[in-house]
Amino acid sequence: MFNIFKKKKEEVKESQFLPLKVREVVRETEDTVTLYFEQPEPFLDYKPGQFLTLVMDFEGKEQRRSYSLCTSPYVDPFPGISVKRVPKGKFSNFLNEFVFPGKTINVLKPLGNFTTDFHSKNKKHFFLVAAGSGITPIMGIMKSVLVNEPNSKVSLLYCSRNENQIIFKKEIESLVEKNTDRLEVIHNLSQPSTEWTGMKGRLTKENILEFAKKAEAEPDFEKEYFACGPEGIMDNVVTVLDELGVPSEKVHRESFYSAAADKAHDDAAHGITGELMTRDVTVILEGDESLVTVAPDKTILEAGLGQDLNMPYSCQSGLCTACRGRLLSGKVKMDEDAGLSPNELEAGYVLCCVSHPLTDDVKINIE
Ligand SMILES: Cc1cc2nc3c(=O)[nH]c(=O)nc-3n(C[C@H](O)[C@H](O)[C@H](O)COP(=O)(O)OP(=O)(O)OC[C@H]3O[C@@H](n4cnc5c(N)ncnc54)[C@H](O)[C@@H]3O)c2cc1C
Numbered sequence: 001m002f003n004i005f006k007k008k009k010e011e012v013k014e015s016q017f018l019p020l021k022v023r024e025v026v027r028e029t030e031d032t033v034t035l036y037f038e039q040p041e042p043f044l045d046y047k048p049g050q051f052l053t054l055v056m057d058f059e060g061k062e063q064r065r066s067y068s069l070c071t072s073p074y075v076d077p078f079p080g081i082s083v084k085r086v087p088k089g090k091f092s093n094f095l096n097e098f099v100f101p102g103k104t105i106n107v108l109k110p111l112g113n114f115t116t117d118f119h120s121k122n123k124k125h126f127f128l129v130a131a132g133s134g135i136t137p138i139m140g141i142m143k144s145v146l147v148n149e150p151n152s153k154v155s156l157l158y159c160s161r162n163e164n165q166i167i168f169k170k171e172i173e174s175l176v177e178k179n180t181d182r183l184e185v186i187h188n189l190s191q192p193s194t195e196w197t198g199m200k201g202r203l204t205k206e207n208i209l210e211f212a213k214k215a216e217a218e219p220d221f222e223k224e225y226f227a228c229g230p231e232g233i234m235d236n237v238v239t240v241l242d243e244l245g246v247p248s249e250k251v252h253r254e255s256f257y258s259a260a261a262d263k264a265h266d267d268a269a270h271g272i273t274g275e276l277m278t279r280d281v282t283v284i285l286e287g288d289e290s291l292v293t294v295a296p297d298k299t300i301l302e303a304g305l306g307q308d309l310n311m312p313y314s315c316q317s318g319l320c321t322a323c324r325g326r327l328l329s330g331k332v333k334m335d336e337d338a339g340l341s342p343n344e345l346e347a348g349y350v351l352c353c354v355s356h357p358l359t360d361d362v363k364i365n366i367e
Pocket residue numbers: 051065066067068069081082083084085086087088089090091092093133136137254255256257262315319320
């Protein structure tokens with residue numbers, strides 16, 4: 001039965017949001033800041049590599065952005081996020097400039113699949129590739145491996161623009177000092193100073209291949225791969241690992257930005273909507289069915305929120321899977337599907353924040 005009134009946003013908002021108080025603000029580089037939060041009661045329950053969704057009002061409108069936790073629940077007493085400025089970006093510039101200890105920020109509970117299970121008996125070699133702010137979830141994962149798995153090793157390939165742009169430089173150096181036999185860090189700088197003697201230039205497939213091939217020399221270590229950074233680097237990592245025959249379930253990737261979703265948004269704003277037309281979509285939210293009318297310039301999420309449905313979401317770019325639902329009937333067009341694994345796509349999952357109905361019988365179940 002349709003019930004468009006049952007899951008109104010306001011009714012559940014209060015219970016969904018968790019107010020976190022900023023405890024400390026640490027400037028990592030000229031354009032990146034780390035915010036540590038006081039522990040709420042009960043303690044924030046998160047897995048290394050997961051992200052928080054920050055909820056703030058800009059120009060009277062509620063907006064959300066995802067930020068990976070850079071801390072490890074096994075090591076760090078206080079949860080933290082690191083935020084790098086994006087030119088003209090609303091959240092990233094605000095968080096870099098105007099946030100001080102004592103400020104409270106509403107967040108949604110931690111989410112995300114860019115993580116793994118840690119166990120003291122594991123004997124794994126973790127290959128981590130990070131670029132720019134992509135180091136944030138990798139930091140949490142790296143620290144968690146080192147503290148929980150005495151028989152495991154970590155190799156990190158970390159790309160930054162220059163020496164001054166290396167986020168967590170000191171913390172990484174200190175981890176290497178304490179774990180010389182288990183942690184190897186290779187920095188790749190795209191525009192280093194003339195004194196730099198390490199790896200430099202654009203990270204190529206050959207560089208990634210050389211890094212990943214080290215795994216072949218260690219047959220007795222199980223391998224696991226994590227990559228977080230711009231789409232180009234991530235695509236190269238995935239291609240190289242695929243060519244090396246690494247099973248896809250051992251490769252985890254996280255993207256922070258989707259050019260495809262951005263373009264689709266821009267096109268919609270300019271009335272470029274191609275084959276799309278206004279259609280009704282049935283959205284099942286925690287068992288309640290609602291009929292949502294989706295105009296060609298809107299995604300299913302935007303239309304649902306516009307009708308006051310309390311649909312879950314975070315990044316709105318098809319990357320974080322917070323808005324994931326299973327397509328029960330009909331066809332949709334997704335502007336971006338990087339957030340979904342091949343298995344999820346096969347199982348019929350769609351991301352409502354980048355989906356548009358292509359047929360009149362679209363029915364989506366959001367669990
Ligand atoms: C799962 C997940 C985890 C994330 N974790 C982090 C994190 O740990 N640290 C962090 O700093 N960011 C992280 N992000 C990115 C973050 O959520 C925001 O997208 C970013 O801070 C930009 O938001 P903004 O409000 O400042 O910019 P907006 O106001 O949203 O955008 C301003 C302009 O910049 C463009 N733009 C936005 N992001 C980018 C980008 N990355 N590259 C190029 N152009 C862009 C937009 O298209 C727009 O034109 C994460 C994103 C996801 C999906």
